Amino acid sequence: xxxxxxxxxxxxxxxxxxxxxxxxxxxxxxxxxxxxxxxxxxxxxxxxxxxxxxxxxxxxxxxxxxxxxxxxxxxxxxxxxxxxxxxxxxxxxxxxxxxxxxxxxxxxxxxxxxxxxxxxxxxxxxxxxxxxxxxxxxxxxxxxxxxxxxxxxxxxxxxxxxxxxxxxxxxxxxxxxxxxxxxxxxxxxxxxxxxxxxxxxxxxxxxxxxxxxxxxxxxxxxxxxxxxxxxxxxxxxxxxxxxxxxxxxxx
Amino acid sequence: xxxxxxxxxxxxxxxxxxxxxxxxxxxxxxxxxxxxxxxxxxxxxxxxxxxxxxxxxxxxxxxxxxxxxxxxxxxxxxxxxxxxxxxxxxxxxxxxxxxxxxxxxxxxxxxxxxxxxxxxxxxxxxxxxxxxxxxxxxxxxxxxxxxxxxxxxxxxxxxxxxxxxxxxxxxxxxxxxxxxxxxxxxxxxxxxxxxxxxxxxxxxxxxxxxxxxxxxxxxxxxxxxxxxxxxxxxxxxxxxxxxxxxxxxxx
DNA sequence: GTTTAATGTGTTATTATGACGCAATGTAAT
DNA sequence: ATTACATTGCGTCATAATAACACATTAAAC
Numbered sequence: 001x002x003x004x005x006x007x008x009x010x011x012x013x014x015x016x017x018x019x020x021x022x023x024x025x026x027x028x029x030x031x032x033x034x035x036x037x038x039x040x041x042x043x044x045x046x047x048x049x050x051x052x053x054x055x056x057x058x059x060x061x062x063x064x065x066x067x068x069x070x071x072x073x074x075x076x077x078x079x080x081x082x083x084x085x086x087x088x089x090x091x092x093x094x095x096x097x098x099x100x101x102x103x104x105x106x107x108x109x110x111x112x113x114x115x116x117x118x119x120x121x122x123x124x125x126x127x128x129x130x131x132x133x134x135x136x137x138x139x140x141x142x143x144x145x146x147x148x149x150x151x152x153x154x155x156x157x158x159x160x161x162x163x164x165x166x167x168x169x170x171x172x173x174x175x176x177x178x179x180x181x182x183x184x185x186x187x188x189x190x191x192x193x194x195x196x197x198x199x200x201x202x203x204x205x206x207x208x209x210x211x212x213x214x215x216x217x218x219x220x221x222x223x224x225x226x227x228x229x230x231x232x233x234x235x236x237x238x239x240x241x242x243x244x245x246x247x248x249x250x251x
Numbered sequence: 252x253x254x255x256x257x258x259x260x261x262x263x264x265x266x267x268x269x270x271x272x273x274x275x276x277x278x279x280x281x282x283x284x285x286x287x288x289x290x291x292x293x294x295x296x297x298x299x300x301x302x303x304x305x306x307x308x309x310x311x312x313x314x315x316x317x318x319x320x321x322x323x324x325x326x327x328x329x330x331x332x333x334x335x336x337x338x339x340x341x342x343x344x345x346x347x348x349x350x351x352x353x354x355x356x357x358x359x360x361x362x363x364x365x366x367x368x369x370x371x372x373x374x375x376x377x378x379x380x381x382x383x384x385x386x387x388x389x390x391x392x393x394x395x396x397x398x399x400x401x402x403x404x405x406x407x408x409x410x411x412x413x414x415x416x417x418x419x420x421x422x423x424x425x426x427x428x429x430x431x432x433x434x435x436x437x438x439x440x441x442x443x444x445x446x447x448x449x450x451x452x453x454x455x456x457x458x459x460x461x462x463x464x465x466x467x468x469x470x471x472x473x474x475x476x477x478x479x480x481x482x483x484x485x486x487x488x489x490x491x492x493x494x495x496x497x498x499x500x501x502x
Numbered sequence: 503g504t505t506t507a508a509t510g511t512g513t514t515a516t517t518a519t520g521a522c523g524c525a526a527t528g529t530a531a532t
Numbered sequence: 533a534t535t536a537c538a539t540t541g542c543g544t545c546a547t548a549a550t551a552a553c554a555c556a557t558t559a560a561a562c
Contacts, residue, residue, distance in 0.1 A: 013333075014265045016365060056333030056365060080331040080367050082264075082307030114267060114307060114367075116331050169501030170417065185540075195502055202542080203520065207502075210518090226539040227527040248501060250420030251446055251458075436509075453511080454551065461549090477508035478558035 013050040014108065017115040018060045019153065020046050020075075021160035022068065024124035025177040028186075029142045030193045032157065033067060033129060036137035037150060039098045044150045045157065046138070047115070060118040067138065068120075068127035074176040075120045078163040079156075082114035086152050119160040121176035164194060172213050172242050175234045183221050183229035184208065211247070213239045264301040265359065268366040269311045270404065271297050271326075272411035273319065275375035276428040279437075280393045281444045283408065284318060284380060287388035288401060290349045295401045296408065297389070298366065311369040318389065319371075319378035325427040326371045329414040330407075333365035337403050370411040372427035415445055423464050423493050426485045434472055434480035435459065462498070464490045 022033040034043040048063040050056055057077070065071045091109040101109065129138040141147070146157065167173075173194075174187050188204045208214065215235050220228040273284040285294040299314040301307055308328070316322045342360040352360065380389040392398070397408065418424075424445075425438050439455045459465065466486050471479040 013363065013365065016266065016333075050333070050365075052363060053335055055335050056331065077331060080307065080328060082301070082367070084304055084306050112264070112303060114264065114301075116333070116365075166421065166497075169499065183540095191502060197502075199502065200520070200522090201540080202522085205541080207519085224539090225529055226537080227529090227541085229540060246417075248420065248499060250499060251442060251448075251450065434509090451551070451553090452509080453553085456510080458550085475508090476560055477506075478510080478560090480509060 011052055013052060015111050015113055016050050017113050018048050018050060018056065018063050019115045019117050019156055020060060020063050020067070021117065021119040021157050022046060022064060022127070023119065023121050023143075023164070023177065024127060024140055025190050025193070026124040026140070028189045028193065029144070030190075031124060031140040032143050032146060033127075034139060034141050034146070034149075036139075038135060039095055040150075042148050042150045043141075043146075045153045056116055060116070064118070064120050067130050068122055069130055070122060070126050073120055073122050075118055077116060077118050079117045079159050080114060081117060081152055081156060082112070083152065084112055086115075087113045090151055115156070117156050117160060119164060121173070123176065123179065125179060161194075168194060169248055170246050172211060172239055172247065175236075175239055181217065181219070181231045181233055183231060185229055187232075211242060213242055262303055264303060266362050266364055267301050268364050269299050269301060269307065269314050270366045270368050270407055271311060271314050271318070272368065272370040272408055273297060273315060273378070274370065274372050274394075274415070274428065275378060275391055276441050276444070277375040277391070279440045279444065280395075281441075282375060282391040283394050283397060284378070285390060285392050285397070285400075287390075289386060290346055291401075293399050293401045294392075294397075296404045307367055311367070315369070315371050318381050319373055320381055321373060321377050324371055324373050326369055328367060328369050330368045330410050331365060332368060332403055332407060333363070334403065335363055337366075338364045341402055366407070368407050368411060370415060372424070374427065374430065376430060412445075419445060420499055421497050423462060423490055423498065426487075426490055432468065432470070432482045432484055434482060436480055438483075462493060464493055
C-alpha cells in the first residue's frame with residue numbers, strides 16, 4: 001500500500017480490492033508469494049485496489065506484474081469474498097496511524113471491503129519478488145508452511161488451491177510454472193505437490209504424453225544423481241489448444 | 252429496483268451489485284428468469300445491491316428468494332464482472348429521470364459498477380416469478396430464445412451456462428431442477444439441454460445409475476404416450492455426498 | 503388388432519486406468 | 533574397476549469405463 005495511493009483514494013473503486021495468490025514451483029515445492037505486514041506478526045497476499053479507469057482484470061494484472069516483474073502470465077479470477085466482517089477491526093486506529101492515514105480518509109478503509117481473488121502461475125526463477133518500499137518483506141513461502149495470514153487470506157489461499165486442483169483435471173498445467181526445458185519427473189512432482197497425492201510414474205508418463213502437448217528433446221538433464229532423465233518442452237500450439245478446449249469431456 | 256432502495260443508497264455497498272442467473276427446467280427446455288426493463292426494449296438478469304450489513308452470499312440469496320419465493324436452493328457464485336465500460340452510458344439522464352432519481356444521488360449510479368454473478372438451479376414449478384411492482388414484467392424464457400439484454404448481461408448469462416456445463420462433469424445435477432419424482436429420460440433431456448448435445452439413452456442410463464444417487468420407484472409415469480417410463484427419486488444423502496466429494500477425480 | 507414411438511435390458515469392441523515387472527543408466531561406495 | 537543403488541524408460545496384464553449398437557417390451561393411437 002503506497003502513500004501515493006492513500007492520497008488519492010477517491011481515484012479508486014470504493015470498498016473493492018484485488019488479492020492475488022501467486023504460485024511458483026521450486027525445489028519440488030509449491031510456493032506462494034507472501035508479504036509480511038509491518039504492523040503485526042502476520043503475512044498477507046499481494047493485493048491492491050482498482051483504479052476507476054481500469055478493468056478489474058487489468059488491476060489484477062498490475063498487482064501481479066508489480067510484484068513479480070513479469071507479465072503476460074497465467075492469471076485467473078477464481079472467487080470474490082465479501083463477508084460483512086471480513087475486514088472488521090482490521091484497519092483499526094493503530095493501523096491507520098501506522099500508515100499515517102488521516103481520520104477523515106480513514107472511513108474509506110474501515111468500511112467493509114469486498115475482494116476479488118485471482119490466482120497466478122508463474123516461473124519461480126523469472127518472477128523476482130518486488131518490494132513496494134525498502135522496509136517491506138516479500139517472500140516465496142512453501143504452501144505447506146504458510147504462517148498466519150491477515151483477514152480471510154487463508155481462506156482465499158485455500159480456495160485458490162482448491163480451484164487449481166479442480167482445474168488440473170480440466171486443463172494442462174506446467175507451462176507457466178516450469179522452466180522451458182524440464183523432465184517428466186519434475187512435471188510429475190508438480191502435479192503431486194498440487195494434488196498432495198502420489199502418482200504412479202509409469203501411468204503418469206503414459207497419461208501426460210497421450211495429451212499430446214509434450215515435445216521430447218534429444219537431450220538429457222545433466223549433473224543429476226542416478227540415471228539422467230530426458231528433457232521435454234511444451235508444444236505451445238497444442239498446449240494452447242488443449243487449454244482452450246479442455247481435457248476431460250465427462251459427458 | 253425499488254424506490255425504497257433509491258432513498259437509501261448510502262446503506263448499500265457502493266459500486267457493487269449482484270446479478271443472478273436463475274435456471275429452471277420445463278417442457279424439456281432450460282429456462283432463465285428475466286426481467287423486462289421499463290425504459291427500453293431490453294431485458295435484464297434479476298439483480299440487486301448489497302446492504303452494508305449483509306454478506307454478499309446473503310445478498311444473492313435475498314435476490315433469489317425475492318424473485319422466486321423459495322429459499323435454501325442451489326446458489327453459486329461463478330464470476331465477477333468489472334470492465335470499466337460495463338455500465339457506461341447505462342444509467343444516463345433518461346434512466347435516472349425514469350426512476351425519479353435526483354441528480355445528486357445520480358452519481359451513485361453513474362459510477363462503474365462491478366457485479367458479482369451467481370447462478371441458481373430451481374424447481375420451475377415451485378419458483379413463482381415475483382414482481383417488484385405491478386408494472387414489472389418478469390418471465391421464464393427459454394435459454395435459446397433470450398432477447399437482447401442490457402449491459403453485459405448476455406456475457407454473464409453465457410458465462411453462467413459455461414460454468415454449469417463444466418460443473419456438470421464434477422457434480423450431480425437435477426435435484427434442484429426436477430420435481431421430486433422424475434424419469435430417466437427427463438433427467439437425460441436436462442443434461443442434453445444444458446450440454447446442447449445428444450446423449451445415447453442406454454449409455455446415459457448406465458452412467459447415471461452407476462453414480463448411485465438414484466432410487467428406482469415401483470411406480471411408472473402415467474398419462475404418457477408410448478411406453479410408460481419408470482419413476483425415480485434422488486437419494487438425498489448419497490446425492491449430497493457426491494455433491495461434496497465430486498464426481499470425476501481425473502488424476 | 504396393428505402400428506408407432508417410445509422405454510428397458512443386454513452385447514460387443516475399443517479405450518482408459520491401475521497395479522505391476524524388469525532392464526537401462528549414471529552416481530557413489532568399495 | 534567393480535559393485536551397489538536409486539532412478540528412469542518401456543512394457544505387460546487385468547479390470548473398468550466408454551461408445552456403438554440389437555432386440556424385446558410397453559402403452560397410446562389409429
